[in-house]
Amino acid sequence: METLQSRRAHRTPVNLEVDVETVLExxxxxxxxxxxxxxxxxxxxxxxxxxxxxxxEQGVMWAKVRWAEADRCGVEFETPMPEQFRRFLDSQGAANDRARRVFGRKVA
Structure with a gap:
């Protein structure tokens, strides 16, 4: 079950290819x-x-599946986010903020 802290974390839309591994797959x-x-x-x-x-490309993270649907799932990280992922997340957040600005105003 997700914690309140994880639900309140700012979510950033990204497009990041990953290999997903289990013990058998x-x-x-x-x-x-x-x-x-x-x-x-x-x-x-x-x-x-x-x-x-x-x-x-940014590194390796371990996670636990918290919810699953036919073609997607939500995971909670079990280890702290590596610095390379943190930098990627920060850069994507800044890019998304710039994309939402219209005529100098931030759009919701």
Whole structure:
């Protein structure tokens, strides 16, 4: 179950390809929503409660599946976010903020 802290974390839309591994399987996926505490991954489904390893250009993170649907799942990170992922998240947040500005005003 997600904690209040993880639900309150700012979520940033991203487009990040990852390898998703379990003890027995390896799949390609795409992180489409990233926060300090977790991510939404599109691709092959995984089971709720399953522990997975996410590998991207930015590094490796371990996570636990918190919810799952047919073609996506939500995960909570089990280890602190590596610095390379944090820099990527910060850069994506800044890019998204710039994209929402219209005539010098920030659009919701």
């Amino acid at each position: 390896r799949h390609r996926g795409r992180i489409t929503d990233l926060s300090e505490n977790g991510a939404k991954i599109e691709g092959d489904p995984f089971q709720v409660g399953q522990k997975i390893k996410l590998t991207a």
